[in-house]
Amino acid sequence: MQQLFTGTYYFPANSQAESAEVRVNGDTLNLYYQQQCILATNLSLVSVSSAIPGVAQELSFTDGGKFVIGNTQHRLQLGSGALSAEALEKNKKLIFSAIFLVPLLLWFSIAIALPKLAAGSVKYLPDSVAEQMGRQTFYALQKTILEPSELDTPLREQTITQWQQALDELGLSRKKFQLHVFKSDYFGANAFALPNGTVVITDQLLILLKDKPNAVLAILLHEIGHVEHQHSLRMVAQSVSSSVAIAVIFGDLEGFGEVLIGTGSTLLQNAFSREMESEADQFALNNLVKLGKPPQAFAEAMQSFVQPIDGSSEEHDTDNKSIFRYLSTHPDINERIHAAEQFQPAN
Amino acid sequence: MDVNQASNQSNQEKVTTIEFSGKSGEFFGIWIVNILLSIITLGIYSAWATVRTKSYFYGNTKIDGHAFSYLAKPLQILKGRLLAIAFFVVYSIIANFYPLAGIGLAIVLLFLTPWLIIQSLRFSNRMTSYRNVRFDFHGTYGQAFITFILLPILGVLTAYLAMPWVVKKMNQYVLSNTSYGDQQLTTFIETKEYYLAVLYSILVTIVGVGAIAAIIFLATGIASMTALSAISGITGVLLFASYFILMSLINAVYTVKIRNHMFNNTEFENLAKFRSTMTLVPYATLVLTNLLAIVFTLGLAYPWTAIRSSRYAASCTQVKLHENADSVVDTMGEQKSAFGDEAADVFDVGVSAF
Incomplete structure (x- = not known):
């Protein structure tokens, strides 16, 4: 399954920032800037920020560069079916029960x-x-x-x-x-x-x-x-x-x-x-x-x-x-x- | 001098406001679920909760379309917290069980405090990045000891007359030792403004106390002054309310004046200048309504108060960006792997300049 994200690429070690695109195919991640692939890496080498409701996800690369996904709702799917903290934080029933559980x-x-x-x-x-x-x-x-x-x-x-x-x-x-x-x-x-x-x-x-x-x-x-x-x-x-x-x-x-x-x-x-x-x-x-x-x-x-x-x-x-x-x-x-x-x- | 009026070179500048996009409902879910998980895990999850909360506020604060990032890892915070708790427990045990030894420990703590302040400022700055470039803090122990220990003692010895100057020195220390990438923050804050802020606060206190006294006088009536002890419950509530209104107002007079002064007189030369336009009544109203909301909802309104405070602060802050904004060099990238600031990572104590 291919995943496609548009967002901002921050170059390593300085504040230069440009619009870019990330494509993830299986274990491979490709970064495109001005229609050219400027970075290809294995997903396991990418540090993906923890998903938090309303916060854009960040992908950090080993060279110090960073890609921030433009849409704050979009998430990189890593395949593991683990229960995410974000799912809990968005779960209406859990939030409602927490209002009573926390004081108790x-x-x-x-x-x-x-x-x-x-x-x-x-x-x-x-x-x-x-x-x-x-x-x-x-x-x-x-x-x-x-x-x-x-x-x-x-x-x-x-x-x-x-x-x-x-x-x-x-x-x-x-x-x-x-x-x-x-x-x-x-x-x-x-x-x-x-x-x-x-x-x-x-x-x-x-x-x-x-x-x-x-x-x-x-x-x-x-x-x-x-x-x-x-x-x-x-x-x-x-x-x-x-x-x-x-x-x-x-x-x-x-x-x-x-x-x-x-x-x-x-x-x-x-x-x-x-x-x-x-x-x-x-x-x-x-x-x-x-x-x-x-x-x-x-x-x-x-x-x-x-x-x-x-x-x-x-x-x-x-x-x-x-x-x-x-x-x-x-x-x-x-x-x-x-x-x-x-x-x-x-x- | 006001840096915004200082002459610029012919460089291009663009003025942007700080944009804050956090939402109360969204943050409420994050907040309450994180507290629940922290309690269930006997506090261990609180390190993750801290990182997620900070990330939420940083990620929703944007200048010129770029958000801030919080870089700390939960395990760093957890390590720091365990160390801080161990220290706190040992300190409490000694202070409570051996009151005399506690005095000796207090002296040790006095010398430790400047170091802790530096570590925490360094940690929070280094964990903050904007456009993939990190902030840093360069203050030295000697300066910190003078600023946070010796000067306050001097302030007390002068019957607090020197205190506004001491507070200015503290703010100056924090600001002038802050850097963003290879850019150093420069500040031109003035002692005069701190004395004025205190003077205005004192004036408001005098007028306010006078007004409250007048209200009591009118409420109880001249004839029944002798029956002052029979002040009804309603008058008591009014008195309590006016006390809080007055406290918020005094706090607002000082905070608004100092915040505006600090922002308007601090800059990253050739990179960014700041403008703060906070005003008295909206800020005082914000603080007071936040307090009321937290009290009357038994704390549940906290997320709403935090979001609206940040939104208000952002709306009162403008940044004048220089065209150099995308050529700041991150000086820390190499340093981090080379020195691996273990000590700085360990302490997660909050000291904030603003």
């Missing part, structure tokens, strides 16, 4: 597959990683937003002693889960645990829960629940892997990728942290029961965030701010209070 697969891979993968893979990280991560973060925090506690020494010591007793009873390491008290205007009334087990509680939170030692305990147990479940490491693994996935899939589509990264990843991160919060809640509730404390202590702690104890109006204001900060990362507080009140230990 994206959601599945970023919200389900990658978190699973991240949770699975962090188990294999050596302990020294969590140790270093915690130690270096703690150092950085002390240099920046943590200030020495201004609380009375007895109150501080009492909190620490109570914590150590609880750890002993639960068979957890005193050395790993060291509790520190700091003042921090940045964190406000808050508590957090670093990946290596270092636990920090702020002056402001201790004041807020002054007469509720069990509530303090509940919050601290919740925080080390995050450590035991390797939540920080999982967060890092998830955010790195989803950034890579998004960058790879939308790499060349700047505008779209940005929109997706901007809005999507914040929503997703909230979804991650909601799941992790309830895991940490479960850990706290189970261990409160083990200690013989009422699980309602956890509800009490949450409650005090919703209805801060009345103080001077000035303090009230700053408390409110810190509570909003706490809530933004700890969603559905009422749901959690309810869950704690209804808590039945597993055994």
Whole structure:
């Protein structure tokens, strides 16, 4: 079968261009310029550009010359019946299904597959990683937003002693889960645990829960629940892997990728942290029961965030701010209070 | 000086517009099917997707009846991407797990950045051809380090007063090191224009913020100023909308002025001169409607926005071609096989001058 194409021939190594004609017969390709055959070659030596809808096909020759087919619809038939990408890109049914499949697969891979993968893979990280991560973060925090506690020494010591007793009873390491008290205007009334087990509680939170030692305990147990479940490491693994996935899939589509990264990843991160919060809640509730404390202590702690104890109006204001900060990362507080009140230990 | 007014020799010149023939429907099919294939193949196909998308835009952009070609091969892009991902993962792990070591790594990255910028400019230029002649980039590391690292630091130290000049230096670096075959790009861009562009943007910001404040004032009413906290949802939406309109306008003031200035003052001597005639309102409208379309279709309008942006940019650009246009010599043909720029092929990071 003979194939005939009209188009433009570009001479090797310079920008000269002339109208020309290509005839393909079996394995032989002939190039005609002004009715004369100026090039004859075997098809296997011609590099044929991949067919793309609406783009003229290019035939490049070994000497550096190039022929561009004039009609953007015409294609050089190479005989192989392989499924071409162009056929897929023009397939109406596939395009239509892709409109639904793409969002579904994206959601599945970023919200389900990658978190699973991240949770699975962090188990294999050596302990020294969590140790270093915690130690270096703690150092950085002390240099920046943590200030020495201004609380009375007895109150501080009492909190620490109570914590150590609880750890002993639960068979957890005193050395790993060291509790520190700091003042921090940045964190406000808050508590957090670093990946290596270092636990920090702020002056402001201790004041807020002054007469509720069990509530303090509940919050601290919740925080080390995050450590035991390797939540920080999982967060890092998830955010790195989803950034890579998004960058790879939308790499060349700047505008779209940005929109997706901007809005999507914040929503997703909230979804991650909601799941992790309830895991940490479960850990706290189970261990409160083990200690013989009422699980309602956890509800009490949450409650005090919703209805801060009345103080001077000035303090009230700053408390409110810190509570909003706490809530933004700890969603559905009422749901959690309810869950704690209804808590039945597993055994 | 405006090169279009510069005296020419008696050579023949012809003025052509850039023609863009991409179609939204056609590109939508390419785009969505390529994303689907990329996801199914766990990202591997994305290298092919990149090449096909670039080829679509290049192949549909014509000057004087000749289209541009994108020459990169998917496997080159795939190699580069795997390397970039490996680097990104290592960097993220170190920065997240060892915050202090991350600082050291950031310094390493600082010295690596100029090299990466050069590699990516070289790659994208060499992979672009027009009339079977390729573009190239000749910038050196030393210049790049000064332009992209030291000057921005200086800009910050001068309380951003020197920043417009720094941005001009960056554009100048990219433009003046670009070549097409044996022809070097020459640029006459002026610092003054960058300061004016920034000044106009600041003026628009002040007027815009003032206007928005006035709208709020009127909307809430003088009497109910004390009840400002009770701003209704509608006012909130209006405020949000006017914020986006203002942002698009500020962006447009700067972009339009700088793009026109760069095109009108850059040329391939004895080969081609350029003219850009972008105007403020159409461009701002384009950017704003693109943003709205992408948000309200959850991204599905992306192909439409990309096609109309390219069509608009092409329609605002004229090229004055010299009769020498068909005698440019490709200097890279021999070089390529001789040196085989492996490093340049590996990095596919985008830095664009326009």
